[in-house]
Amino acid sequence: MGWPIFGETLNFLEQGHEFMRRQRARYGNVFKSHILGCPTIISMDPGLNRYILLNEAKGLVPGYPQSMLDILGKHNIAAVSGCTHKQIRGSAMLLIGPSTVKEHLLSKIDKYMRLFLQNWDAKTIDIQEKSQQMAFFISFKHILEDESSNLMYESFKENFDKLVMGTISLPINFPGTSYYTGFQARKKIIKLLKEIAENRRASSTIDQDDMLNYLLTNKDSSYKLKDEEIYDQIIMILNSGYETVSTTSMMAVIYLHDHPDVLEELRDEHFIVRQNKSNEEPIDWNDYKAMRFTRAVIFETMRLATVVNGLLRKATKDMGLNGFIIPKGWKIYAYTREINYDPYLYPEPFKFNPWRWLQDKSLESHSYFFLFGGGSRLCPGKELGIVTISMFLHYFVTKYKWEEIGEGRIRYFPRVEAPKGLHIRVMKYQ
């Protein structure tokens, strides 16, 4: 369990996956540690991880850090369980689920993705920064489509960046700490949302077709939310699709650059989709469904880069797992990363090979497919995320070619990022 208070946190953060592998070699697939301030059971056992994700009802609720829960709000989906979770998740499914993506969101993503990717020709950009801006811009347009004056947008973005930093900080509420700054940013975002909601109600401009209005009017919804639940739901939408979508987009650009054969096949797929369309014509649902290779590229990127390392749970009572008793209150880290490199599931696991997803259709549905979690917490934004990244790739590869400038090093733990950014030179694709 390491040192008093600090436990093994330093080894965990510094050595990352190596720390996990070393502990597994010593103690087996399931072992205990003390990380990030909590006694924690770490499971690298795929069967047990599946059991953990599928059995929230037995007392295995989400166990995300206190700073994250405080800053994302007490009505945030990760902070609630049981009936309240069903209510918040039901509302989320109506906002971001596959049928809403098909009926409403795809056309907006198309419109704003084109706008976002305009005028990149002959520029050197940091693709990490750009993909983060892209993920935020698209979510923002879903939530507040017509409110997006530059000032309003900048203010949201600035506060949202601080909020995100706060969610991954130690919960020390003192001016100057990331937690304090993140919490203040949350307050500012709520204040802005309140003002907009009040203005819309007062001027009865409640007919705008965006998520805030949908929530304010409870249109056709059996999941009616109170105002403070609405604000937390909006913060959830901004936050949940941010890092996952932006990191996958950035990593896809890197892998495509390093694998010209994959890029060529991807481009072919997108030019076929555009074949009978004018430049202005948007992508529709059938076009998206035809992007089978693109979907494979996205899954292969998520697998190889392991955008999500694992999922945190907490035992709400003493419980038996694999012959051990897990004391009430302990965290459980279902470390799902290793399954991505299992040679039985993915032959030559360290090779970037999107074709594997087309050759073996069952890869998307096997029992240990955890890229989007599992059980009652399976990602409700899965299709939205894939559509967003597909549209980004569509306009990026059909409009541009690019080359990397310098060596942007990627760090894979505790999150996938390029600490100094990742610079590319973008040119028009003729």
Ligand code: HEM
């Ligand atoms: C494409 C990239 C994405 C990946 C890899 C991803 C991955 C995941 C994973 C692994 C979980 C499970 C968390 C857990 O069990 O503790 C999850 C949950 C969730 N995701 Fe995603 N996600 C993605 C995109 C999105 C988007 C775009 C949204 C919405 C805007 C979203 C909204 C959510 C929500 C609300 C939950 C919590 C569900 C619940 O607790 O019931 N995700 N996601």
